[in-house]
Amino acid sequence: MPEHQTAAILSIGDELTLGQKLDTNSQWLSRRLMDLGVQPVEHATVDDDLERISGAITRLCEVVDLVIVTGGLGPTSDDLTRAAVARALGVDLVEDPRALRMIEAWYRSRGRDMPPANRVQAFRPASARFLVNRNGTAPGLSAMATGATIICLPGPPSEMRPMFERWQSRRLRPPTDRIVRTRVLQTFGAGESNIAGMLGSLMDRDRDPLIGTTASTGVVSIRIRSEKASSTQQADKDIDREIAHLRDILGPLIYSESDTPLPEAILQRLISTGQSLATVESCTGGLLGQMLTAVSGASDAYAGGWVTYSNAMKQTQVGVDPQIIERFGAVSRECAEQLASGGLLRSEADHCLSITGIAGPGGGSEAKPVGTVWIGLASADASPDVRRFLFKGSRDQIRLWAANTAMGMLRQRLDGIEGELLGEAGR
Amino acid sequence: MPEHQTAAILSIGDELTLGQKLDTNSQWLSRRLMDLGVQPVEHATVDDDLERISGAITRLCEVVDLVIVTGGLGPTSDDLTRAAVARALGVDLVEDPRALRMIEAWYRSRGRDMPPANRVQAFRPASARFLVNRNGTAPGLSAMATGATIICLPGPPSEMRPMFERWQSRRLRPPTDRIVRTRVLQTFGAGESNIAGMLGSLMDRDRDPLIGTTASTGVVSIRIRSEKASSTQQADKDIDREIAHLRDILGPLIYSESDTPLPEAILQRLISTGQSLATVESCTGGLLGQMLTAVSGASDAYAGGWVTYSNAMKQTQVGVDPQIIERFGAVSRECAEQLASGGLLRSEADHCLSITGIAGPGGGSEAKPVGTVWIGLASADASPDVRRFLFKGSRDQIRLWAANTAMGMLRQRLDGIEGELLGEAGR
Numbered sequence: 009m010p011e012h013q014t015a016a017i018l019s020i021g022d023e024l025t026l027g028q029k030l031d032t033n034s035q036w037l038s039r040r041l042m043d044l045g046v047q048p049v050e051h052a053t054v055d056d057d058l059e060r061i062s063g064a065i066t067r068l069c070e071v072v073d074l075v076i077v078t079g080g081l082g083p084t085s086d087d088l089t090r091a092a093v094a095r096a097l098g099v100d101l102v103e104d105p106r107a108l109r110m111i112e113a114w115y116r117s118r119g120r121d122m123p124p125a126n127r128v129q130a131f132r133p134a135s136a137r138f139l140v141n142r143n144g145t146a147p148g149l150s151a152m153a154t155g156a157t158i159i160c161l162p163g164p165p166s167e168m169r170p171m172f173e174r175w176q177s178r179r180l181r182p183p184t185d186r187i188v189r190t191r192v193l194q195t196f197g198a199g200e201s202n203i204a205g206m207l208g209s210l211m212d213r214d215r216d217p218l219i220g221t222t223a224s225t226g227v228v229s230i231r232i233r234s235e236k237a238s239s240t241q242q243a244d245k246d247i248d249r250e251i252a253h254l255r256d257i258l259g260p261l262i263y264s265e266s267d268t269p270l271p272e273a274i275l276q277r278l279i280s281t282g283q284s285l286a287t288v289e290s291c292t293g294g295l296l297g298q299m300l301t302a303v304s305g306a307s308d309a310y311a312g313g314w315v316t317y318s319n320a321m322k323q324t325q326v327g328v329d330p331q332i333i334e335r336f337g338a339v340s341r342e343c344a345e346q347l348a349s350g351g352l353l354r355s356e357a358d359h360c361l362s363i364t365g366i367a368g369p370g371g372g373s374e375a376k377p378v379g380t381v382w383i384g385l386a387s388a389d390a391s392p393d394v395r396r397f398l399f400k401g402s403r404d405q406i407r408l409w410a411a412n413t414a415m416g417m418l419r420q421r422l423d424g425i426e427g428e429l430l431g432e433a434g435r
Numbered sequence: 436m437p438e439h440q441t442a443a444i445l446s447i448g449d450e451l452t453l454g455q456k457l458d459t460n461s462q463w464l465s466r467r468l469m470d471l472g473v474q475p476v477e478h479a480t481v482d483d484d485l486e487r488i489s490g491a492i493t494r495l496c497e498v499v500d501l502v503i504v505t506g507g508l509g510p511t512s513d514d515l516t517r518a519a520v521a522r523a524l525g526v527d528l529v530e531d532p533r534a535l536r537m538i539e540a541w542y543r544s545r546g547r548d549m550p551p552a553n554r555v556q557a558f559r560p561a562s563a564r565f566l567v568n569r570n571g572t573a574p575g576l577s578a579m580a581t582g583a584t585i586i587c588l589p590g591p592p593s594e595m596r597p598m599f600e601r602w603q604s605r606r607l608r609p610p611t612d613r614i615v616r617t618r619v620l621q622t623f624g625a626g627e628s629n630i631a632g633m634l635g636s637l638m639d640r641d642r643d644p645l646i647g648t649t650a651s652t653g654v655v656s657i658r659i660r661s662e663k664a665s666s667t668q669q670a671d672k673d674i675d676r677e678i679a680h681l682r683d684i685l686g687p688l689i690y691s692e693s694d695t696p697l698p699e700a701i702l703q704r705l706i707s708t709g710q711s712l713a714t715v716e717s718c719t720g721g722l723l724g725q726m727l728t729a730v731s732g733a734s735d736a737y738a739g740g741w742v743t744y745s746n747a748m749k750q751t752q753v754g755v756d757p758q759i760i761e762r763f764g765a766v767s768r769e770c771a772e773q774l775a776s777g778g779l780l781r782s783e784a785d786h787c788l789s790i791t792g793i794a795g796p797g798g799g800s801e802a803k804p805v806g807t808v809w810i811g812l813a814s815a816d817a818s819p820d821v822r823r824f825l826f827k828g829s830r831d832q833i834r835l836w837a838a839n840t841a842m843g844m845l846r847q848r849l850d851g852i853e854g855e856l857l858g859e860a861g862r
Contacts, residue, residue: 019478021649022647022658022660023647023649023656023658024462024478025465025475025476025477025478026465026466026469026474026475026617027461027462027463027464027465027466027467027468027469027475028466028619028649028656028658028694029462029649030457030459030462031458031461031462031478032457034454034458034480035451035454035456035457035458036454037454038452038453038454039453039454039455040454041454042453042454047453048452048453048454049452049481049482049484049487050452050479050480050481050482050487050491051446051451051452051458051478051479051480052477052478052479052480053461053477053478053479054476054477055476055477056640056647057476060476060477064477067494082627082628082650083627083628083631084627084628084631084638084647084648085631085638085639085640086638086640086647086648117827118825118827123626123628123629123632124632125628125631125632126628143827143828143829143832144828145628164651166828166829166831166832170829220455222455222456287721287742289721289724290739291728292725292728293721293724293725293727293728293729293733293737293739294714294716294720294721294722294723294724294725294728294740294742295721295725295728296721297716297720297721297724297725297742297744298719298720298721298722298724298725300720301718301719301720301721301722301742301744301834302720302830302831302834304794304795304796304797304830305797306720306744307744307745310720310744310745311744311745311747311748312717312720312741312742312743312744312745312748312752313721313741313742313744313748314739314740314741314742314752315714315721315724315728315739315740315741315742316739317724317728317733317734317737317738317739317740318734318737318738318739320738320783321738321739321740321782324781325739325741325752325781325782354751354752355748355752356747367731368731369731370731370732403729403731404729407728407729
């Protein structure tokens with residue numbers, strides 16, 4: 009069996025080529041392939057056109073070892089991936105009785121009969137195998153073309169991702185002569201270009217391990233990738249050496265020496281010390297709570313909180329003094345502090361984070377421009393920490409910066425770190 | 436001069452193919468092209484490899500009338516778009532004195548000399564023209580290949596977008612004989628395959644207007660695209676006729692006859708009737724509030740709410756009877772009803788939605804498996820509506836289904852519709 013040295017990702021759908029939907033699958037698959045030692049060299053997206061899909065599959069099979077197709081596996085007549093793969097392989101479509109039973113069982117487990125339309129999802133190119141989908145009705149496909157492996161996965165990321173992981177753990181054949189090992193550190197509190205400045209020549213493109221950064225609303229991830237080591241032991245040793253280096257330089261900015269997202273890192277610290285957290289959100293409207301509770305097991309530390317979107321809710325539910333809002337406004341140090349301390353009192357949690365700001369696009373003024381956000385942290389055993397930030401970007405970006413920065417403040421307190429959280433805040 | 440009937444977008448860069456950066460340019464350009472009457476049929480992304488870039492340009496020039504290339508115009512050695520276009524056109528690179536003067540002026544206006552490295556940005560394929568960049572150092576390019584126009588724009592959206600607009604206003608030639616018009620309907624309450632079954636032959640691929648569906652955790656969008664009408668009037672008339680058809684068939688499932696997302700549709704209805712909404716969330720942990728407040732202007736109807744993640748918060752903050760939780764559990768009809776009515780009372784809103792369930796992966800039991808969610812809707816002027824759902828999928832999916840379904844229930848009440856909300860719930 010040939011190795012999978014290079015890969016291409018083909019995304020299918022009018023909704024993508026017409027710009028109605030943003031393709032995020034290609035990025036996710038590329039990252040995973042890189043982690044696994046396979047090099048993605050091309051992404052392609054074509055509309056729901058049988059000839060264009062099969063043409064793209066045929067062409068990509070000639071240039072790479074692995075073609076990953078996403079989308080077009082649904083039950084409707086514009087779902088053409090099955091037929092396009094059959095055409096590219098020059099074989100017929102056949103009904104797979106096992107796939108049919110799985111789809112029927114999927115509906116039965118929901119107490120329903122399979123709609124007749126879904127029967128088409130049990131068809132596969134005669135020479136292909138089907139891939140089990142535990143989270144939806146569309147089975148995937150895998151097939152061997154001349155010189156390349158083709159796998160087809162459904163478009164929804166929640167179905168695509170676990171199916172890819174299952175397939176790669178059994179069938180992916182990364183090059184054996186090239187050892188690729190990757191580790192990730194997570195930082196919060198300094199911007200990407202600040203960190204690049206601190207790392208200097210450590211980020212040179214001809215080094216091995218290679219060090220790279222990616223930034224996402226305040227979180228700067230640092231990837232360390234070894235590609236030229238002669239053994240995995242050597243690669244791990246090389247990476248360990250780089251990480252010791254990075255630890256020296258970045259120190260308290262590092263909040264995780266693995267791929268742990270910020271909410272999970274916060275919750276781990278709270279749970280391991282038996283502490284609890286509440287939240288009071290105004291401009292983020294529940295985003296912080298949503299990010300925390302996206303982590304399974306959050307209930308061991310997160311009590312809950314309030315979305316005090318209206319001024320009335322701030323006053324009646326968390327006890328903000330109406331005169332404070334009248335005098336200083338809802339977006340003020342005073343209001344942020346009362347939201348945090350009021351939430352702490354009423355929730356009886358050990359810590360309470362509050363966020364109040366102007367996410368825009370409307371509502372800004374010269375004194376309080378869009379992006380102005382006050383974040384408060386009240387704790388049972390420490391005096392309140394209230395800070396003002398000015399984030400730049402869209403409404404979504406400002407809200408995400410605010411939620412991340414609130415978690416960054418709590419993380420500093422939990423780790424006993426003093427420091428600014430500015431970096432390229434609002435970059 | 437031939438018309439630009441079809442277009443392809445080629446994005447250049449290792450950071451894209453390796454998944455370090457998400458490509459948003461292709462979506463933006465596709466939307467603009469559609470608005471302008473040009474049909475994008477393919478997106479492609481290749482790494483910083485001269486041969487792959489020039490190969491992609493040559494290939495795309497054979498299939499479409501307009502090839503838009505983004506990225507690879509910077510000053511470093513991995514910026515290869517200029518050389519790749521020259522190779523695809525079979526011409527040499529020449530230095531453009533006007534482009535050089537513009538780059539020098541750009542630096543001068545910032546009080547600096549042009550770094551020597553940037554001189555390379557003044558080179559262009561001999562047969563190409565350069566496009567002015569007012570927001571950065573990289574000039575764009577435009578060139579005629581056999582059968583296609585090629586334009587090259589820098590990668591940063593803040594430079595790319597104004598350059599595209601400037602170019603299209605002068606040089607784009609949308610088809611005068613082929614009119615493309617698109618509209619979208621949004622539905623909630625039935626699954627994609629149910630809707631496909633209801634629409635039957637309306638979804639045939641050879642019809643014009645062409646009707647297609649896409650599904651996203653309960654929301655099924657229906658696109659109607661006219662491509663063969665003889666005038667925009669005719670196209671709009673054809674689409675109107677299809678929409679009347681769809682209205683007859685899908686009736687109350689349609690919640691919007693435009694591209695409006697569900698939260699915005701709910702808020703529009705509330706605002707236009709002067710009503711307000713509160714939320715009490717357990718398993719969704721703030722997701723519903725976050726989705727509502729992602730809409731700018733939400734404060735005109737959304738008061739806020741509670742994230743009653745712990746049982747204590749349910750009791751102390753919203754007034755759930757401790758005996759109810761003891762007897763029926765927090766995931767029960769009785770608890771969902773008390774959460775909704777307690778939230779209604781305390782917020783003084785006109786409606787209050789509550790969500791309590793088991794998002795998993797842990798916490799399920801035989802009687803209440805993972806995915807069991809009770810949703811309550813209390814209103815000032817109607818009796819409570821409490822329903823049980825069983826959603827399948829990951830923790831994220833179950834939570835998103837729950838939040839969408841809660842909004843679907845409120846939308847039914849606001850529109851005076853009775854009906855199940857099952858569809859492929861949990862698809």
